[in-house]
Amino acid sequence: MLARTGAAGGTEPVLSLRGIVKTFPGVRALGGVQLDLYPGQVTALVGENGAGKSTIVKILTGIYQPDEGQILVDGAPVHFPTAQAAGHSGVTAIHQETVLFDELTVAENIFIGHAPRTRFGLIDRKAMRDRAGAILRSIGADLNPMVRLKDLSIASRHLVAIARALSIDARVVIMDEPTAALSHKEIAELYELVEKLKSQGKAILFISHKFDEIFRIADRWTVFRDGQFVGEGLMADVKEAELVRLMVGRSVDQIYPKRPAQIGAPALTVVGYCHPTEFENINFTLHQGEILGFYGLVGAGRSEVMQSLFGITRPSRGACRIGDDVRVIRSTAQAVHAGIVYVPEDRGKQGAVKGLPIFQNVTLPSLARTSRAGFLRLAEEFSLARDYTQRLDLRAASLDQDVGLLSGGNQQKVVIAKWLATKPRVIILDEPTKGIDIGSKAAVHDFMSELAGQGLAVIMVSSEIPEVLGMSDRVIVMREGRIAAEYTGDEMTPENLVRAAVGIN
Amino acid sequence: MTTATGRQIPDRLTSPLSRALKSWEALLLVVAVAIFIANSLASPYFLDPWNLSDASFNFTEKAMIAFAMAMLIIAGEIDLSVGSIIALASTVMGAAAAAGMGTPALVVLGLGTGLVCGAFNGLLVARFGLPSIVVTIGTMSLFRGISYIALGDGAYTTYPDSFAWFGQGYVWWVITVELVIFALAALAFGILLHRTNFGRMVYAIGNNATAARFSGIRVEKIRFILFLLTGLMSGIASICLTSRLGSTRPSIASGFELEVVTIVVLGGVSILGGSGSIAGVVLAALVMGLVTFGLGLLNVPGIVMSIIMGLLLISVIALPRLWTMLRK
Numbered sequence: 142m143l144a145r146t147g148a149a150g151g152t153e154p155v156l157s158l159r160g161i162v163k164t165f166p167g168v169r170a171l172g173g174v175q176l177d178l179y180p181g182q183v184t185a186l187v188g189e190n191g192a193g194k195s196t197i198v199k200i201l202t203g204i205y206q207p208d209e210g211q212i213l214v215d216g217a218p219v220h221f222p223t224a225q226a227a228g229h230s231g232v233t234a235i236h237q238e239t240v241l242f243d244e245l246t247v248a249e250n251i252f253i254g255h256a257p258r259t260r261f262g263l264i265d266r267k268a269m270r271d272r273a274g275a276i277l278r279s280i281g282a283d284l285n286p287m288v289r290l291k292d293l294s295i296a297s298r299h300l301v302a303i304a305r306a307l308s309i310d311a312r313v314v315i316m317d318e319p320t321a322a323l324s325h326k327e328i329a330e331l332y333e334l335v336e337k338l339k340s341q342g343k344a345i346l347f348i349s350h351k352f353d354e355i356f357r358i359a360d361r362w363t364v365f366r367d368g369q370f371v372g373e374g375l376m377a378d379v380k381e382a383e384l385v386r387l388m389v390g391r392s393v394d395q396i397y398p399k400r401p402a403q404i405g406a407p408a409l410t411v412v413g414y415c416h417p418t419e420f421e422n423i424n425f426t427l428h429q430g431e432i433l434g435f436y437g438l439v440g441a442g443r444s445e446v447m448q449s450l451f452g453i454t455r456p457s458r459g460a461c462r463i464g465d466d467v468r469v470i471r472s473t474a475q476a477v478h479a480g481i482v483y484v485p486e487d488r489g490k491q492g493a494v495k496g497l498p499i500f501q502n503v504t505l506p507s508l509a510r511t512s513r514a515g516f517l518r519l520a521e522e523f524s525l526a527r528d529y530t531q532r533l534d535l536r537a538a539s540l541d542q543d544v545g546l547l548s549g550g551n552q553q554k555v556v557i558a559k560w561l562a563t564k565p566r567v568i569i570l571d572e573p574t575k576g577i578d579i580g581s582k583a584a585v586h587d588f589m590s591e592l593a594g595q596g597l598a599v600i601m602v603s604s605e606i607p608e609v610l611g612m613s614d615r616v617i618v619m620r621e622g623r624i625a626a627e628y629t630g631d632e633m634t635p636e637n638l639v640r641a642a643v644g645i646n
Numbered sequence: 647m648t649t650a651t652g653r654q655i656p657d658r659l660t661s662p663l664s665r666a667l668k669s670w671e672a673l674l675l676v677v678a679v680a681i682f683i684a685n686s687l688a689s690p691y692f693l694d695p696w697n698l699s700d701a702s703f704n705f706t707e708k709a710m711i712a713f714a715m716a717m718l719i720i721a722g723e724i725d726l727s728v729g730s731i732i733a734l735a736s737t738v739m740g741a742a743a744a745a746g747m748g749t750p751a752l753v754v755l756g757l758g759t760g761l762v763c764g765a766f767n768g769l770l771v772a773r774f775g776l777p778s779i780v781v782t783i784g785t786m787s788l789f790r791g792i793s794y795i796a797l798g799d800g801a802y803t804t805y806p807d808s809f810a811w812f813g814q815g816y817v818w819w820v821i822t823v824e825l826v827i828f829a830l831a832a833l834a835f836g837i838l839l840h841r842t843n844f845g846r847m848v849y850a851i852g853n854n855a856t857a858a859r860f861s862g863i864r865v866e867k868i869r870f871i872l873f874l875l876t877g878l879m880s881g882i883a884s885i886c887l888t889s890r891l892g893s894t895r896p897s898i899a900s901g902f903e904l905e906v907v908t909i910v911v912l913g914g915v916s917i918l919g920g921s922g923s924i925a926g927v928v929l930a931a932l933v934m935g936l937v938t939f940g941l942g943l944l945n946v947p948g949i950v951m952s953i954i955m956g957l958l959l960i961s962v963i964a965l966p967r968l969w970t971m972l973r974k
Contacts, residue, residue, distance in 0.1 A: 451860075453859070453860070472864065474862045474863070474864050476862070477862035478862075482862075483860065485860055490854070490856050491856050491857055491860045492857060492860065493857060494850050494853050494854045494858060494861070495854060496849075496852075496853035496854070496921070497853055500657070505846070505847075505861045505862075505863070506861050506862040508843040508846060508847075509843070512842075512843050516841055516842055516843075517841055517842060517843065517845075523657045527654075531655070535655065537655050538656075538659060539657060539658055540655055540657050541657060541658040541659065542659075559861065563862075
């Protein structure tokens with residue numbers, strides 16, 4: 142039986158956050174938020190991507206330090222300068238991608254950093270094994286403590302992570318998207334475990350995008366939006382629609398430079414694209430002059446679809462029509478040749494070639510054009526780079542400067558300039574303004590509009606609802622590797638997007 | 647419209663000349679000149695043109711491979727099988743010579759063996775995605791192992807008279823055939839690395855292979871070609887070395903791979919990939935050659951010589967890093 146409030150449910154919070162502010166260069170991640178966690182109760186933290194959920198987890202576990210505000214344990218202010226300090230205060234987290242050690246045994250993973258010692262100061266392997274066994278049994282996990290972690294399933298690894306969290310006698314357990322990688326059966330087991338933890342009087346912070354599970358196991362809710370606290374209350378008193386409204390309801394404080402576009406002929410038609418693990422049966426048509434938005438939760442498979450269109454991964458089935466040409470793109474070189482280019486989300490790893498100067502980054506895919514018979518012509522390269530970086534209003538000391546020395550926003554401009562210089566037909570922008578300053582953001586938005594106005598077909602993958610709604614002519618929402626919905630015109634509302642993304646009918 | 651509202655960004659702030667003066671290559675040039683002067687003061691025999699010409703064999707064969715190796719290391723890969731490729735190519739040529747084949751056939755076989763070995767390494771690295779250091783440690787044993795099976799304790803010692811030209815011939819006065827090949831290879835690789843699209847892509851891959859692939863570069867193809875080039879240069883070096891020695895034993899050119907890598911690293915190529923120049927490799931080869939020759943003239947024993955070479959490498963590599971640490 143699942144009770145709404147556990148037997149040990151207390152009325153005084155064991156842990157409270159007050160007025161927490163956290164700023165990163167150019168971004169205010171948290172602007173004075175509050176959060177209360179009660180013993181024996183599950184508090185669901187709800188918010189869109191970028192609402193500040195991950196930041197709050199990192200502050201609670203001592204990875205980030207808040208710029209302002211207080212952390213209170215049993216009403217007394219504390220500081221978590223390190224992860225160890227958070228552990229000593231009884232706060233522990235089970236992360237989205239749990240950090241465990243493949244080559245170590247289950248027992249070693251559980252006790253890493255605080256293993257029981259013999260009187261000679263060596264690790265007491267027998268005590269470690271016995272205590273690990275006891276903790277695993279207490280959560281109903283039938284695992285051999287001496288097995289190496291790499292031999293376990295993902296679900297079992299989660300159990301090990303939970304056992305590790307409990308081995309430090311935690312009072313507050315943070316679960317960040319714990320069911321993301323689990324099957325239905327494993328999720329049911331996790332719910333039972335949550336009930337067990339509740340009955341032991343532990344306060345649980347449960348972060349999830351899935352409304353069904355929030356309504357199933359949470360006792361309380363707290364909503365963040367854009368780094369701000371929006372509201373809190375008891376699950377028993379709230380409806381789904383109310384939570385959705387709180388998540389997305391915002392004043393329009395940003396004006397998007399979207400101009401009405403002349404939608405032209407189909408530029409790219411994707412038919413039946415499938416991938417064994419990432420996505421299934423993707424069909425859509427993109428037109429010249431159109432900005433097509435792709436919305437979805439993190440992990441919905443949007444980037445994976447785009448990368449297969451760009452030739453990074455091969456689809457297992459399906460084809461695409463580019464202009465009059467039907468084909469499957471097998472390499473990035475083919476994609477560029479066909480006029481499809483991709484501005485990746487991960488600028489540092491996939492976008493800019495740090496170590497090479499700006500002008501060489503810009504000309505990298507256009508060398509065939511700037512060179513003669515395979516020999517470089519620097520004057521041509523500088524002229525091409527000058528042209529496109531200026532159109533994007535790049536701020537740099539010189540074109541010969543290492544691109545790695547630029548700010549994130551300016552690196553993004555270099556990557557976009559690189560692709561525009563190839564004169565593409567279709568440009569795919571994956572989270573084009575993620576983590577860049579407001580000024581560069583506006584420049585990127587402005588330029589997107591201009592490109593569409595010139596007849597370029599644009600795909601924009603974005604997890605920011607205002608950006609998706611502000612910039613797109615049409616929005617496709619993806620959920621769990623499939624296209625969940627498509628909206629145009631008046632149907633393009635924040636509520637519709639979020640409903641489709643989280644799977645509420 | 648945002649078009650052309652951006653401010654003008656200058657192309658360069660530092661001129662190529664001032665950059666060259668502060669470069670690693672400039673430092674190497676100073677070191678080379680200093681060693682040259684020290685050698686000529688230390689031994690009266692040093693400045694003799696014929697002695698210098700003989701001494702050039704210390705580095706010419708290794709440096710030919712070092713040019714290709716430099717490009718490979720700049721691209722973030724390495725080939726430790728080059729010494730063994732020489733041995734295998736030499737064995738193939740020896741067997742062919744024993745079977746009565748003429749010089750042109752031997753040259754074709756030597757180059758062909760190098761290319762086949764390079765293609766094998768390249769296939770394993772580029773096609774199957776295996777780490778090059780592991781692959782080439784494996785083929786290092788494999789290629790030389792084949793030579794040992796073919797030759798055992800024996801040796802091929804009969805080569806056509808005309809074959810001696812490559813390793814023992816002179817083009818003009820004291821200028822050996824090997825020196826000319828060295829100079830032509832330096833020129834060809836210098837142009838390839840610094841003046842062509844191919845060279846630019848090599849730098850891009852070495853700095854960030856993922857971003858290079860995301861920029862539409864055929865990363866695997868370029869890696870494969872680099873292994874092929876290294877195999878080819880090893881084949882050329884094998885022709886020169888075999889011709890110079892006039893015999894093939896399975897232990898020929900053992901330890902070459904580390905000396906080649908030493909030249910490359912001394913030449914300022916980052917072992918992590920992404921930076922370096924052919925000019926640096928040329929100067930590093932000269933420095934190596936001058937040091938070995940100078941110590942030889944002073945009758946320094948071989949073991950001491952290898953200690954000095956080791957110290958030279960470590961200090962030259964450590965100095966710039968110490969310098970930046972001290973400045974902080």
